Amino acid sequence: MIKIYGTRDSRAFRCLWALEESGLAYELIPVDWRTRETRTPEFLALNPNGHVPVFEQDGLVLVESLAINLHISQLAPDALSAAGSVDQSHIIQWTIWAMGELEGPHDAANRGETDVDDELRQRALGVLDQHLEQSPYLVSEAFTVADLNVASVLMRPKYMPYVSNHKHVDAWFKRSATRPALAKALGR
Ligand SMILES: N[C@@H](CCC(=O)N[C@@H](CS)C(=O)NCC(=O)O)C(=O)O
Numbered sequence: 001m002i003k004i005y006g007t008r009d010s011r012a013f014r015c016l017w018a019l020e021e022s023g024l025a026y027e028l029i030p031v032d033w034r035t036r037e038t039r040t041p042e043f044l045a046l047n048p049n050g051h052v053p054v055f056e057q058d059g060l061v062l063v064e065s066l067a068i069n070l071h072i073s074q075l076a077p078d079a080l081s082a083a084g085s086v087d088q089s090h091i092i093q094w095t096i097w098a099m100g101e102l103e104g105p106h107d108a109a110n111r112g113e114t115d116v117d118d119e120l121r122q123r124a125l126g127v128l129d130q131h132l133e134q135s136p137y138l139v140s141e142a143f144t145v146a147d148l149n150v151a152s153v154l155m156r157p158k159y160m161p162y163v164s165n166h167k168h169v170d171a172w173f174k175r176s177a178t179r180p181a182l183a184k185a186l187g188r
Contacts, residue, residue, distance in 0.1 A: 002026040004068075005043070006052030007033075008187050011065045014152040015053045018069040018145060020181035022076030066095045066149045073145035080148065082140040090139040094146040098153040101127075106158060125162045125169055132168035136175070143176065151176040 002019065004026055006012025010033055019026045031037045031052050038050045047054045047063045055062040055071065062068050070092070073080035082091065105120040128150070131138065138146040151173055154163055163173050176182075 001057070003029050003056040005029045005031045005046065005054040005056070007031070008185065010052050012053035013185050014065040014149070015055060015068045015072065016185035017152060017182050018072040018080060018148055020184045021143075021148065021179070022072055022079040024072070024076055066099060066153075069145050069149055070095060080143075080145040082142070082144050087139050087144075091144055091146040094138050095149045098150045102150070102153045102159075106153075106156060121159070121162050125166045129166040129168045132172045136172065138172075143179070147172070147176050 002024060004012055004015050004019070006015075006028070007030055008016065008028070012028075016026075016028065031043060031054075033052055037043060038047075038052060044050055046056070046061060049063060051063065053063075053065050053068060055068040062071055069080075073091070082088065101120070101124040105117045105124070135141065137143050138150060154173065155177065162169075164170050
């Protein structure tokens with residue numbers, strides 16, 4: 001059985017969303033970072049970074065939410081993958097883009113570095129908008145783990161004004177964020 005360590009209101013929701021999309025059975029093991037459960041010796045033995053989510057299955061331990069989702073997509077290729085190696089490379093490209101171009105600036109903004117981050121977010125959302133003008137989803141004509149990973153990184157209040165200011169991003173985001181699997185992942 002797949003185990004995900006974390007809580008629904010942490011970045012673990014990204015992996016729960018991927019698991020709900022995939023239809024794979026899983027167990028959520030509650031680990032609350034707010035009460036520093038991520039700093040116990042037992043948890044640090046699982047993830048020395050001291051972060052949730054962690055994925056565990058049959059002795060395999062994986063960390064980093066978006067990497068975990070790439071793995072989940074391999075376990076359930078019909079649900080979240082696209083056919084063909086070029087599409088797979090694009091899925092990896094958009095996943096790394098989400099970490100590098102979206103998550104990084106967002107975390108910097110949380111630390112109060114507002115000016116440069118505003119410019120970075122405008123530019124990143126512009127790139128996304130231009131791409132989504134051509135296609136309803138990021139890779140191929142269907143929803144894949146690339147959409148899930150990028151949308152889940154954007155799913156934070158500070159990104160919402162940028163999302164709604166970009167017409168194609170806004171439509172794609174609404175398509176992604178209203179998927180029933182996300183509601184289940186969030187326990188709604
Ligand atoms: N890049 C990591 C970041 C994980 C992360 O920062 N998780 C937060 C919760 S959303 C956490 O565990 N924080 C606990 C801490 O830093 O002590 C990922 O995407 O999995």
